[in-house]
Amino acid sequence: MASVERLPEIDGLGPASSSPHVLPPEPPAHFDRIARLYRAMEYLSFGPMLERCRFHHLPALTHARRALILGDGDGRFLAQLLAAAPHLHADAVDVSPAMLQLLRGRVENARALGRLTIACADARTFHPPHAGYDLVVTHFFLDCLTEPEAARLIARLRPYLVPGATWLVSEFQVPARGLLQRTLARALIAGLYAAFRVLTGLRVHRIPPWQMLLAHHGLTCNARRSWLGGLLVSERWNLPGQPPHPPRVPTPQ
Numbered sequence: 373m374a375s376v377e378r379l380p381e382i383d384g385l386g387p388a389s390s391s392p393h394v395l396p397p398e399p400p401a402h403f404d405r406i407a408r409l410y411r412a413m414e415y416l417s418f419g420p421m422l423e424r425c426r427f428h429h430l431p432a433l434t435h436a437r438r439a440l441i442l443g444d445g446d447g448r449f450l451a452q453l454l455a456a457a458p459h460l461h462a463d464a465v466d467v468s469p470a471m472l473q474l475l476r477g478r479v480e481n482a483r484a485l486g487r488l489t490i491a492c493a494d495a496r497t498f499h500p501p502h503a504g505y506d507l508v509v510t511h512f513f514l515d516c517l518t519e520p521e522a523a524r525l526i527a528r529l530r531p532y533l534v535p536g537a538t539w540l541v542s543e544f545q546v547p548a549r550g551l552l553q554r555t556l557a558r559a560l561i562a563g564l565y566a567a568f569r570v571l572t573g574l575r576v577h578r579i580p581p582w583q584m585l586l587a588h589h590g591l592t593c594n595a596r597r598s599w600l601g602g603l604l605v606s607e608r609w610n611l612p613g614q615p616p617h618p619p620r621v622p623t624p625q
Contacts, residue, residue, distance in 0.1 A: 400467045400494050401516065401574040403445075407470035410446055418600075425604045426511045426608045427452065428597050432608065433538065435551045436460050441511035442495045442528070447475025453509075454484035460507075465491045465498050488570075496521050503532045511542040522580040530589045535613025539591055540606070541582060544582040547602030557603050 406413065414422050426449045433453060439462040444450045447464075469566050470492050479488050486550055491498065497516065508529060514522050533539075544561050547553045549583040561579065583593070586609050595608040 376395060383624070386399060398575050399573070400496075401568070401572040402466040403466075403572050404470040406571050407446065407468060407474060409470075410596045418604075420427060421422065421599055422512070422542075423448065425597075425599060425606045428606050429540055429608050430456055432595070433540070435539070438462070438505050439507040439509060440500060440505045441465065441509045444475060444509065444511060446470055447471075447478040449511055450475060450488075451478040451482040451484070451507070454479060454487055456545060461487045461489070463489045463491065463500070463505075465493055465495050467492065467494045469603075500529070500532045504534055505529075505532050506534050506537045508533065508537070508539045510540070512544070513580045514541065515543055516574060516576055517580055518576055518581040519585075522582055523585050525591055526582075526585050531612055535611055537611045539586060539609040540585075541609065542604070542606040543582065544579060544603060545598075545605050547598075550601070553601045553603075557601075560603065564621060 374491050403410075430449075430452060434457045436453075437459055439453070439460055441450050441453075441462050441464045443466055444464060445466075449490055450462060450464060454462060464472070464475060465473070469492055476485070476488070476490060479485050495513070517525065544557075544564070546557045546561065562577075565574070565577050569577075586593075590608040591611055593607050593609050596605065597607075598605045
């Protein structure tokens, strides 16, 4: 059976930190308020595009053995990942008990509950209980962090990853080219932040430079796909080295 635990804030950068150089984080957003409406809200605003973004790289992840999943929401991606990767154990972290309840139910329906550990904790100060992750997944999660919070999160998790580990990111972004596309993307992203501030209390108002932060810690982007003129992007980043369990190459039919 999966275990549900509430882990202490032991990172040293969280609320209990005595360092005069690091301010305590703002209170977390309250995604409990929208948990059961989240999927409907997603489809009403973007149709199936966010799901396509999340699932695009799924076939490349079936070799993973130990995954850290941060803020997966209602668990649609995690349930499919566990079904596709029969040797995978996942640690799912979310500050929202309501989201975790939905996630747990989806994983149970996928008959993979025995390979799931749940931590109801603030990922900004979460300290993994063990090392050895060959996969980290952050779908539409880093945009809920400020730049300093994202920088500290990536720096904190980096030592827990094995050589060759994959960090999968799906995010909104402002396209690099096209004045009209850039203008529309900025307006849409600003509107989304404003809506989530009202609905959840999220205080962040801009997407942190997560690509620069991942690269700073030695990861390299090896696969990328974008949608909606560059508004949505999903990227696979990897550490140097060979993973302990190399991907299995499908046998040609």
